[in-house]
Amino acid sequence: MKLVVQVPCLNEEETLPLVLGSIPRSIPGIDEIVVVVIDDGSTDRTVEVARAHGVTDFVHHRRNMGLAKSFTDGVSYALSIGADIVVNTDGDNQYPQERIADLVQPIVRGEADIVIADRQTQLIEHFSPTKKRLQRLGSHVVNKAAGTELPDAASGFRAYSRESLMRLNTVTRFSYCMETIIQAGNKRMAIASVPVVTNAKTRESRLFKNTRQHVFRSGLAITRAFIMYRPYVIFGWLAAVFGVLGLIPFARYAWLEYQGEGGGHLQSLLLGTALIMMAALSVMLGIVSDLIRTNRSLIEVNLEHTKRARFDAPHYPASLL
Incomplete structure (x- = not known):
């Protein structure tokens, strides 16, 4: 069974070594692990740093195209090289890569199509009380739209089976996280959750300028996906x-x-x-x-x-x- 770990990057030369250094080299039930770095228009030494740490598989964007496009292109590349499971993490070292082994096990055992890491946002110190409430509200809305019971629908630390990726199609340009859950839920895929503890914050998010913009864009993505299916x-x-x-x-x-x-x-x-x-x-x-x-x-x-x-x-x- 082949696992592809894809790492979307935009100018992550400082944190990328931490990410690559903590990705497991062997996992029970996995025969081969391939790391793919998705260079989303980086202007620093992200690619050189990745090569220095042994990465040989890349997806390049000539300019920044966003997280959703990076995810989609990374998935296409992973499927083309025969991935049975694809794990998506981040180049800013937010997620604990050492937990990838736990993340993929429900898929290896045939119990789930998708596994989403529960960041346990109530424990994240740099999240304000307002942001924590908004995260819970967002997860509640997505669960209602998808017919799921996920504690952290916004988490980008995920594992997908090859079969699930054949059936999912990303439309939004902002973030694929909410949309793929609503699609998967309405297509009756089995979705599991694994609790993790995130790493210390290394930088501000580049997905949005402020919380208001994040709420607005996420709301649009949820509404659009909901209208598509229900x-x-x-x-x-x-x-x-x-x-x-x-x-x-x-x-x-x-x-x-x-x-x-x-x-x-x-x-x-x-x-x-x-x-x-x-x-x-x-x-x-x-x-x-x-x-x-x-x-x-x-x-x-x-x-x-x-x-x-x-x-x-x-x-x-x-x-x-």
């Missing part, structure tokens, strides 16, 4: 809310008419009509979105077949190519 829930609730709100002005107008005071309250009819129209529009958008969801499901089946034809041709049934 649009009828969102638009159904919108239709119900607008419908109930639209009936209230009509009820008010009817009551005033009954009291003999309805002539001067036509604004109630206008407001009620507008709200009912919004409810009807939500229903139509829900129908259209559900049709798009069905079409997306069919496209993803074709994408899975394409991936298998590209990466698993010798082992893939000819009847499905």
